[in-house]
Structure formats: structure tokens, C-alpha cells
Amino acid sequence: MxxxxxxxxxxxxxxxxxxxxxxxxxxxxxxxxxxxxxxxxxxxxxxxxxxxxxxxxxxxxxxxxxxxxxxxxxxxxxxxxxxxxxxxxxxxxxxxxxxxxxxxxFYENGTIMQYLRHNSNVVRMDLLRQFISGLAYLHGRAIVHGDLKPTNILINDAGNAVLADFGHSRILGTSGFTTGTMTIAGTFRYMAPELMIPENPDTTPTPTMASDIWAAGMTGLEILSGKNPYVDKTDSQLVSAMVANQLPNKAHYRLVRQGAWSAFEYCWKKNPSERPDAQRLSDYLDEQYGSDSSRSARPTRTRG
Missing domain, CATH: 3.30.200.20 (Phosphorylase Kinase; domain 1)
Structure with missing residues (x-):
């Protein structure tokens, strides 16, 4: 609309x-x-x-x-x-x-990672599912967030996750709603490869729902593990890893259950059209929550 x-x-x-x-x-x-x-x-x-x-x-x-x-x-x-x-x-x-x-x-609890550092008994998966629920709402209204990362997820006074900062957002198919020059510094560990390394270096890449999903997977990885994406790589090594299509090494994220890791791997598909849409991702995490299941159920792929 x-x-x-x-x-x-x-x-x-x-x-x-x-x-x-x-x-x-x-x-x-x-x-x-x-x-x-x-x-x-x-x-x-x-x-x-x-x-x-x-x-x-x-x-x-x-x-x-x-x-x-x-x-x-x-x-x-x-x-x-x-x-x-x-x-x-x-x-x-x-x-x-x-x-x-x-x-x-203003939330005294701060960002999601600040909150988790001081509240070790919190069920991290609950907060992840809440964040993905908010993202699914945005995508359902054809809104691309454009800058998903843990510092843009706050914890409200009830202890629930809320997605914030719509400064890079855009509405698909609406004239006048386009993103300006992207700011890469500080966000590239969560950034989809098509944004970091665009096919046409002479153009400014535009965030999409699919690039949001990649970032959601990286953000979810940090929420569940407490570690940055590509924790074993420096910033310069990260760029080389992205060029080589390398994903985060599961050995460094042993706290992440197999069901969640499977979902993240689908979020990190190199081809954007093969990544799940936000609602399917939300449904998948709901089905898998609280289980170390190795069931073959996986998020449905999105097209376009």
C-alpha cells in the first residue's frame, strides 16, 4: 500500500x-x-x-x-x-x-547484548523469536529495515525485545522512499555479501528483504552465542572470507543448537532468492524452539 x-x-x-x-x-x-x-x-x-x-x-x-x-x-x-x-x-x-x-x-535495560550480559538466566531464544516476529511484521508491510544488528534491538521494561532505528529503512514500491549512501563502518559483520561486495562497484547497493534476512541470521547468532559473527576473524580477514563465500565456523558457537544453526545457514545462502522470508523463519523457530532436534524441517525459501 x-x-x-x-x-x-x-x-x-x-x-x-x-x-x-x-x-x-x-x-x-x-x-x-x-x-x-x-x-x-x-x-x-x-x-x-x-x-x-x-x-x-x-x-x-x-x-x-x-x-x-x-x-x-x-x-x-x-x-x-x-x-x-x-x-x-x-x-x-x-x-x-x-x-x-x-x-x-527510553529503556533502562539497554540493548539486547547489554541486557544479556547482566541477565544470564534469560532464555535467549525467546528474545530472538521476538526480534524475528517484529521483522516479519515489517516485511509483511513491505518495509525493509536495512540495518539489523544487536545494537538496534532494545529490551523494554517488560523484558521483551523490540526492534529500533529505522534510519536506513525503505518501503518497497513507493516513490521517494530510497536509502541514501550506506554507512558500512560498524555494521559489516552483519551485512549481506551483495551489499558489502556489489556486482557493480559503481553503484550504491540497496538493502532488500533478503539482505535483512542475512543480517537477521548474523544477529541471531550473536544473541544465542554471545559472540560476534566471524569471531575468529579480524575486519580485514572478514572481507576476504566474504569474497571466498566463507560462513561463520560452527566450532566457535557451541552454544547454538542445531535447529537454530540450520535456520541461520538458510539465512546465509549466497543467492538472496534462496533465503527464507521472515514469516517462515519465525514459524520455523517457533516449531524448533526448546529442542535439540535434528529434524529435517527447514525454512521455506523465498523468491524475488
Missing amino acids: PFDFANITVNDLTGRVIKTDQIANGHCSEVWKGTYTIGGRSVTVAVKVMRSTLFLNSQTAEQTIRRLLRETGVWSRCIHPHLAPFIGICYEVTRGYQVPCLLSP
């Missing part, structure tokens, strides 16, 4: 949000802890603020603001138990430009 900006209602909290502490620092943006008051009650929020270096000239400023509005449009339409809710925006003046900052709930 095409996106209609005219039907998007965004809660504007300009002038009511107070930023307190910086909690994350990325290539293009920062995330701050902040508060605003509603009905006499103080609410703690996370505030996504774009870096001032993106507003050095009118061209980059316009591109950045369009990207923020795109993210707002995608995020505000997504309502699911395992997606971080969108609260609204507040405008700040940056180098003379009125720039929207994006607001979402």
Missing part, C-alpha cells in the same frame, strides 16, 4: 523536551536521554539527534531532513509488540535549519 504523507499525524513536542545525558554516539546521529512532561507526569524518552556536520551546506542539510522525515513516516505507521514505539518529534535549530529530532521510549 503506497505511503500517504497527508495521513501521517506526528506528535510535535517541540519546546517540551529536555535532553539530559548522551547515551549513544553513531556515525550520523547521537542518542540522548531526555524528559518531557505530560499531564503533570515526567516521561523519560530517547532523543535521536542528527550530527551538526550533516548541515554544513544546503544539499546535505536537505538530504538529512528528508531522511529524517522518511524515517518518521515509516516508524509512525509501525505498531507491533516487538517494535520500539514512535512517540513523536521535537524540532531543534542546527546551523540555521529546523531539524526534527525523533523521540521513542
